[in-house]
Amino acid sequence: MRRVVITGMGTVNPIGNSAEEFKEALFAGKNGISLITRFDTSELKHKVAGEVKGFDAAAVIGKMTARKTDLFTQYALAAAKEAMTQSGIAGTLESDRIGVCFGSGIGGIETLVQDHKNLLEKGERKVSPHFVPKMIYNIAAGNIAIEYGANGPCTAVSTACATGTTAIGEGYRTILHGYADAMICGGSEAAITPLTLAGFGNCQALSDSNDPETACTPFDKRRSGFVMAEGAGVLVLEEYEHAAARGAKILAEVVGYGSTCDAHHVTAPDPDAKYVAKAILDACPEGADLSKVYVNAHGTSTPLNDKTETTAFKRAFGEDAKKLHISSTKSMTGHMLGATGAVEAIASVLALMNDTVPPTIHLEEADPELDLDYTPNTAVQTPLEIALSSNLGFGGHNAVIAFRKV
Numbered sequence: 001m002r003r004v005v006i007t008g009m010g011t012v013n014p015i016g017n018s019a020e021e022f023k024e025a026l027f028a029g030k031n032g033i034s035l036i037t038r039f040d041t042s043e044l045k046h047k048v049a050g051e052v053k054g055f056d057a058a059a060v061i062g063k064m065t066a067r068k069t070d071l072f073t074q075y076a077l078a079a080a081k082e083a084m085t086q087s088g089i090a091g092t093l094e095s096d097r098i099g100v101c102f103g104s105g106i107g108g109i110e111t112l113v114q115d116h117k118n119l120l121e122k123g124e125r126k127v128s129p130h131f132v133p134k135m136i137y138n139i140a141a142g143n144i145a146i147e148y149g150a151n152g153p154c155t156a157v158s159t160a161c162a163t164g165t166t167a168i169g170e171g172y173r174t175i176l177h178g179y180a181d182a183m184i185c186g187g188s189e190a191a192i193t194p195l196t197l198a199g200f201g202n203c204q205a206l207s208d209s210n211d212p213e214t215a216c217t218p219f220d221k222r223r224s225g226f227v228m229a230e231g232a233g234v235l236v237l238e239e240y241e242h243a244a245a246r247g248a249k250i251l252a253e254v255v256g257y258g259s260t261c262d263a264h265h266v267t268a269p270d271p272d273a274k275y276v277a278k279a280i281l282d283a284c285p286e287g288a289d290l291s292k293v294y295v296n297a298h299g300t301s302t303p304l305n306d307k308t309e310t311t312a313f314k315r316a317f318g319e320d321a322k323k324l325h326i327s328s329t330k331s332m333t334g335h336m337l338g339a340t341g342a343v344e345a346i347a348s349v350l351a352l353m354n355d356t357v358p359p360t361i362h363l364e365e366a367d368p369e370l371d372l373d374y375t376p377n378t379a380v381q382t383p384l385e386i387a388l389s390s391n392l393g394f395g396g397h398n399a400v401i402a403f404r405k406v
Helices: 019-028 057-061 063-067 071-087 109-122 131-135 139-148 160-176 194-202 240-245 274-283 303-323 337-354
Strands: 004-012 098-103 154-157 182-189 231-239 252-261 293-296 325-327 386-393 397-404
Touching: 004 019, 004 071, 004 160, 004 240, 004 337, 019 337, 057 063, 057 071, 063 071, 071 139, 071 182, 071 231, 098 139, 098 160, 109 131, 109 194, 131 139, 139 154, 139 182, 154 160, 160 182, 160 231, 160 252, 160 337, 160 386, 160 397, 182 337, 231 240, 231 337, 252 274, 252 337, 274 303, 274 386, 274 397, 293 337, 303 386, 337 386, 337 397
Parallel strands: 098 154, 098 182, 293 325, 293 386
Antiparallel strands: 004 231, 004 252, 182 231, 252 397, 386 397
């Protein structure tokens, strides 16, 4: 059986524009949620988000590329650059043995909104010739493949909020079954716009609070909805023997992937949690010592999700679920939609590498129905061997990926 390891990681997100910045902020419990600065929110109900801060696309990926790409692709290319640099894999494989599995929940919606405005106000000649290749959601995957000459499998996936996790899982399977020896995997999102805020808000998914300190409160009794965020995460997955032979630094091993569907409702998770639990068990290595397992939960801060996830952990592990170290890093970053699973996979690997459980910040008021260890407010140092990253998406998509310390 082929083994799959991680040799590179890169991210752009609300609490760090590199994996190292992310690590420091993650363990410090930094809050990346703030009042929106990108546009006027005076007429909007929802005024907070997890914005990426201090990102200079031209400096990272070049002026020409930045001009021709939507922000979600810019984030993707920046994260891929960091991950590929760390991995050092470039030039070590035939080009058709390295591929891409990368996704987005929404794609280039900033481009869509702007060019639709141009069409209505100025006519069709003012719609950019770059409109379509900036907007389509597969284009981040395509741009990554072009940048690194990856001629192997190139797939764009979208499973809503589970996208980043699904992309890593499918990339893992691609290497496991011999279709490639390395895969550049992850997800990206840049969807903080008045339109998306109104859309998610009107379907009652967003937090009722505009206070950055109380808007996102996963597993807390006060939780009322999620906070939109943006960013990207990229992991370079590699077949173990190839990585070892070239002397690559191995960050963690991918040891399981579970993918199921509730087939229940377009937005609400199935409260029975049967198929979330199945995805967890499909991913988690058999016989794992649960006292040394970290779970980066989906933990969106919605009333239904946090209760359903808690039910799923109990269905999967019974009373032993109380041994798990669980946290929601969305309490710090907000919900990055299609990028969230990839960024949270990086958080999970960082937890393993540092034997440190990131906190769930803003967890102040216990909910009697949620009685597991959610690591409130302060990071915890403890021996860890396995990390699970769980994400659930609109449409009933459930994806869980498992990592082992090396």
